[in-house]
Amino acid sequence: MANLFERKQRVAVLGGGPGGYEAALTAAQLGAEVTLVERVGIGGSAVLTDVVPSKSLIATAEAATSIASSGDVGVQFFARTDAGTPTRAEVAVNLRAVNQRLLRLARQQSEDMRSSLERAGVHLVQGDGRLDGPNRLVVSTDSSNGTDFDSVEADTVVISVGASPRVLDTARPDGERILTWTQLYNLKAVPEHLIVVGSGVTGAEFASAYRALGAQVTLISSRDQVLPGEDADAAHVIEQVFKRNGMQVLSKSRAASVEATADGVVATLSDGRKVEGSHCLMAVGSVPNTSGIGLEEAGVQLTKSGHIFVNRVARTSLPSVYAAGDCSNFLPLASVASMQGRTAIFHAMGEAVNPIELRNVASNIFTQPEIATVGWAEQQINDGLVQGVVYKLPLKSNARAKMQSVKDGFVKLFARTGSGTVIGGVVVAPRASELILPIAMAVEHGLTVDQIARAFAVYPSISGSITDAARAMHVVVQSTAPELDPGD
Numbered sequence: 001m002a003n004l005f006e007r008k009q010r011v012a013v014l015g016g017g018p019g020g021y022e023a024a025l026t027a028a029q030l031g032a033e034v035t036l037v038e039r040v041g042i043g044g045s046a047v048l049t050d051v052v053p054s055k056s057l058i059a060t061a062e063a064a065t066s067i068a069s070s071g072d073v074g075v076q077f078f079a080r081t082d083a084g085t086p087t088r089a090e091v092a093v094n095l096r097a098v099n100q101r102l103l104r105l106a107r108q109q110s111e112d113m114r115s116s117l118e119r120a121g122v123h124l125v126q127g128d129g130r131l132d133g134p135n136r137l138v139v140s141t142d143s144s145n146g147t148d149f150d151s152v153e154a155d156t157v158v159i160s161v162g163a164s165p166r167v168l169d170t171a172r173p174d175g176e177r178i179l180t181w182t183q184l185y186n187l188k189a190v191p192e193h194l195i196v197v198g199s200g201v202t203g204a205e206f207a208s209a210y211r212a213l214g215a216q217v218t219l220i221s222s223r224d225q226v227l228p229g230e231d232a233d234a235a236h237v238i239e240q241v242f243k244r245n246g247m248q249v250l251s252k253s254r255a256a257s258v259e260a261t262a263d264g265v266v267a268t269l270s271d272g273r274k275v276e277g278s279h280c281l282m283a284v285g286s287v288p289n290t291s292g293i294g295l296e297e298a299g300v301q302l303t304k305s306g307h308i309f310v311n312r313v314a315r316t317s318l319p320s321v322y323a324a325g326d327c328s329n330f331l332p333l334a335s336v337a338s339m340q341g342r343t344a345i346f347h348a349m350g351e352a353v354n355p356i357e358l359r360n361v362a363s364n365i366f367t368q369p370e371i372a373t374v375g376w377a378e379q380q381i382n383d384g385l386v387q388g389v390v391y392k393l394p395l396k397s398n399a400r401a402k403m404q405s406v407k408d409g410f411v412k413l414f415a416r417t418g419s420g421t422v423i424g425g426v427v428v429a430p431r432a433s434e435l436i437l438p439i440a441m442a443v444e445h446g447l448t449v450d451q452i453a454r455a456f457a458v459y460p461s462i463s464g465s466i467t468d469a470a471r472a473m474h475v476v477v478q479s480t481a482p483e484l485d486p487g488d
Helices: 018-029 044-048 051-068 095-120 201-212 232-244 334-348 378-382 399-403 437-445 449-453 464-479
Strands: 010-014 033-038 078-080 086-088 123-126 128-131 136-143 146-153 156-159 163-165 193-197 216-220 248-250 255-260 265-269 274-277 279-282 286-288 321-323 363-365 370-375 388-394 410-416 422-429
Touching: 010 018, 010 128, 010 136, 010 146, 018 033, 018 044, 018 095, 018 156, 018 334, 033 136, 044 051, 044 095, 051 095, 051 201, 095 123, 123 136, 156 334, 193 201, 193 255, 193 265, 193 274, 201 216, 201 232, 201 363, 216 274, 232 248, 232 370, 232 378, 232 410, 232 422, 265 279, 321 334, 370 437, 378 388, 378 410, 388 464, 399 464, 410 464, 422 437, 437 449, 449 464
Parallel strands: 010 033, 010 156, 033 123, 156 321, 193 216, 193 279, 216 248
Antiparallel strands: 078 086, 128 136, 136 146, 163 286, 255 265, 265 274, 363 370, 370 422, 388 410, 410 422
16 A cells, blocks of 8 residues: 655756756656746747747748749749739748747747646746755746745756857847847848858858848858868868858858947958948857856856756756756757756656767758768767778769759768678758658667668658668678687
């Protein structure tokens, strides 16, 4: 007979982004008493101002590109003049309507997530929270009488407060001309000339999208090429596409300052050159929202950058406190945040748990074309960190790619020397985010290139390039296998 005096485990979650949402939902499903404290809205910045709206904007940009390039496959659009003669139609983008739509989608997603938590029995509190020791959150909420304070006692606390755009003193956003990526959705029209400072994932994605929407774009990159740290071949393809589409890419250039003028902006580079535009997007990274919420006072270890140090089950230096998402020192991806949230609760409540292996995480860059990666990188193989073989298959040899007039991209597989076990891969293609899954599954489950090659891919399909590459690697892997010592 169950102990009638046994109380439920209490879980408090600070932050309702992907990590906090998944932690709260999982805990409630496992029977815990759950309180989630969120300042703005369920879904956090990922849903309200980052992932959902930005990828919705990118979807619009892809639609504009499809229309503009339809002539490549024999489809032409014409309007007729008053005299009845045909004239080529122009692709027009109503950015006000686009932004209204994507913000509406973000709100709908936030409400759907809120409803899921409420149905699961999670107690939702809107307000600001801070950690007060290892087992308590102090919450401040606004009321008609001023600010009310309350405390939430918990056996387990999950911190998932996210991150915010980094702001430079020499280029402070004003929300009108100088913008962070959270402020872009206030624009009423496509910028005449958008300067993007920063060529990492965020900068590259927005530069790609706004060029497709019709803006003149100048991308300021402090490195040799865009997307530093990504697969070199993939980054090269994207930069070539950017330039071919009319984007100005300023490599090895650093923006010293950005100032708003009467009718635009001026970016001054470190070598004295000036770049004039109508608007400027600052995409120079993010900072974790960990300041002033009681972490250090409670004894939670932070990194030098202010991120919360966690292990592979999302546990912090305090046994009762876990952290998930962009505020932690793991990969800043929504998928990773969600997995951290679930993993934290499974571990805290004694469920079976698989520690997170970051090398198995698939990631995607939503440029046109997209870049998807998983597993070991080619540079790590070249550096000798792992023994591997690399095989690259350009998409121009793929029948479906030819049919769809896909001009750029490739599939690249990495396999362990000798055994042929798949240890990583890169896909550069339209919808690479969908195509990377079979490679991610191969990495996760230790499949070999021969096992992938035996799978039946649809013909014609772009995914067929994955099995084609795997089939070709059978010979490559075998020919590079190290000779065994007879004494082995």
